[in-house]
Amino acid sequence: MVNYSSPAVHISGLRVRRGSNVVIDGLDLELPRGGVTGLLGPSGSGKTTLMRAIVGVQIIDAGTVRVLGEEAGSAGLRHRVGYVTQLSSVYDDLTVRQNLRYFARVLGAPAADVERVIDETDLAGQADALAGSLSGGQLSRASLAAALLGSPELLVLDEPTVGLDPVLRVDLWGLFRRLSEAGVTLLVSSHVMDEATRCDRLLLMRDGAVLADDSPTGLMAATGTTDAESAFLALIRHGARS
Numbered sequence: 001m002v003n004y005s006s007p008a009v010h011i012s013g014l015r016v017r018r019g020s021n022v023v024i025d026g027l028d029l030e031l032p033r034g035g036v037t038g039l040l041g042p043s044g045s046g047k048t049t050l051m052r053a054i055v056g057v058q059i060i061d062a063g064t065v066r067v068l069g070e071e072a073g074s075a076g077l078r079h080r081v082g083y084v085t086q087l088s089s090v091y092d093d094l095t096v097r098q099n100l101r102y103f104a105r106v107l108g109a110p111a112a113d114v115e116r117v118i119d120e121t122d123l124a125g126q127a128d129a130l131a132g133s134l135s136g137g138q139l140s141r142a143s144l145a146a147a148l149l150g151s152p153e154l155l156v157l158d159e160p161t162v163g164l165d166p167v168l169r170v171d172l173w174g175l176f177r178r179l180s181e182a183g184v185t186l187l188v189s190s191h192v193m194d195e196a197t198r199c200d201r202l203l204l205m206r207d208g209a210v211l212a213d214d215s216p217t218g219l220m221a222a223t224g225t226t227d228a229e230s231a232f233l234a235l236i237r238h239g240a241r242s
């Protein structure tokens, strides 16, 4: 039975080393269920590392990462967590539909999910096209479609809008909002600060630490700014002074 009283993610004392670098050192974080949380921060600040820890593909040095009430990466979470990395996860030499049928079988997701996710990601027109022939925006949506198989409760999306034109970015954020309204919890990373206002909540990361965890309006009010970029800069300056 799904336990909706547990947070989507609960992290305590997380420490991660990648190569010889300690990337995250003693991070505590709680992500409630529901809504769209934006994970923002400059390149190299640790967003991907944090997401990898949440989906359970990152070896951690210390701490605990609990996801939907279970240990991150546990078998019970296979259907419950969807993850889209920055690299396309589909096979170029298969069509969109063939890719999705394949992933549905691997995941043990219902066969009917294939048409559902094609519909949700607006890929009906490209369903029989080879993935290798898709545009960047279509390819992003195909990877997202694969992550939606099995109806995950938590979707972790690593820079899903990178390289997309403004129209496609708006379309994708519309899809994230629809998924959120259907009850999915989304964690979406970006280093495009203007995407921040589309989120319900923002986590601002720098050097492996969360500098702020607030709503966009709360963050701007707290920093006396009017946009996320200025808020972020104000927080960095504040951090540098204290």
Ligand SMILES: Nc1ncnc2c1ncn2[C@@H]1O[C@H](COP(=O)(O)OP(=O)(O)OP(=O)(O)O)[C@@H](O)[C@H]1O
Pocket: 018, 019, 020, 021, 023, 041, 042, 043, 044, 045, 046, 047, 048, 049, 050, 191
């Ligand atoms: N495989 C690796 N080996 C060693 N160091 C790594 C490895 N992967 C990442 N790092 C380092 O870990 C730190 C955090 O990287 P991470 O990819 O989590 O940042 P990010 O915020 O997601 O960056 P971006 O926005 O560019 O994707 C960086 O300093 C990076 O150089």
